[in-house]
Amino acid sequence: MSLNVPKNSSMRLKAVYQRIVDNFLAVVTAAISSYSLVALVRLGPAELISWLRELQLQPAHLFLAGFVPAAAATMYLMLRPRAVYLIDYACFHSSSNRPLARIPMASFVEHTKHTPTIDDRSVRFMSRLLQRSGLGEETCLPAAHNYVPTHEYCTLENARDEFELVVFSAIDDLLAKTGVAPDTIGTLVLNCSLFCPTPSLVDIIVNKYNLRSDIRSINLSGMGCRFSLSVQFR
Structure with a gap:
């Protein structure tokens, strides 16, 4: 016998489970507090006073009774996952001051065919990917894609120039829009699909903007085109 759980119900159950796991301490505390409150209500005022007298509580006991829950609540607030908010974002736009070449998709595919390390199967895959990616005929690419064979112009110097143009x-634009001072940035996370030079791209940004010497930096490279530049301010 098998149970067919609807997809929406399964997703809701996973969301509830994830919420419980993320807030396990709060769930346990709420359950214990609810049980204790129900038990105290059932005792009644007279029985409660009689029970407290029988316990013969000392001042130290009363102090611990208040201190332990307060300490647990403080630890929970300090250790719980913090929400991350997007203050603002900026995208690179090619212009006369910041030029990149407009490359039609057909030209890009045709130039790719002349790369000896890319076979016909890879070209067909890239063609399908371009069709489904939403990139239009006004898409700008590095200047190397204007030449044939393209791979001969994909040099380290050109890659570094492209990185500095786009990322800087x-x-x-982002610093100008948010008004954030570079010396207040505590964390820098950078994702780049392919280019991974030494010194790292994070080091280039840190030196360019004179970021703090104790900044927490994470440099991710070689993870494919689904990653992008991400800067977190804290």
């Missing part, structure tokens, strides 16, 4: 422009 986006960061400049």
Whole structure:
């Protein structure tokens, strides 16, 4: 016998389970508090006073009774996962001051065919990917894609120039929009799909904007095109 659980119900159950796991301490505390409150209500005032007299509580006991819950609540507030809010974002836009070449998708695919390390199967895969990605004919790509064979112009120097143009422009726009001072940034996370030089891209940004010497930096590279630049301010 098998149970067919609707997809929406399964997703809701997973969400509830995840919420319980993330707030396990709060759930346990709420359950114990609710049980204790119900038990005290059932005792009644007279029985409660009689029970407290029989316990012969000392001042130290009363102190611990108040201190332990307060300490537990404080630890929970300090250790619970913190919400991360998006203050603002910035995207790179090609312009006359920040030029990148407009490459039609057909030209990009045709130039890719002349790369010896890419076979026909990979070209077909890239063509399907471009069709489904939503990229239009006004998409701008690095200048190397204007030349054939393209791979001969994909040099370390050109890659670094492209990185500085795109990333520095986006960061400049973001800092201008938010008004955040570079020396107040405590964490820097950078994701780059392929380019992974030494010194790292994070080091280039830190030196460019004179960020704090104790900044927490994370450099992620080589993870494919689904990752992008992400800067967190704290």
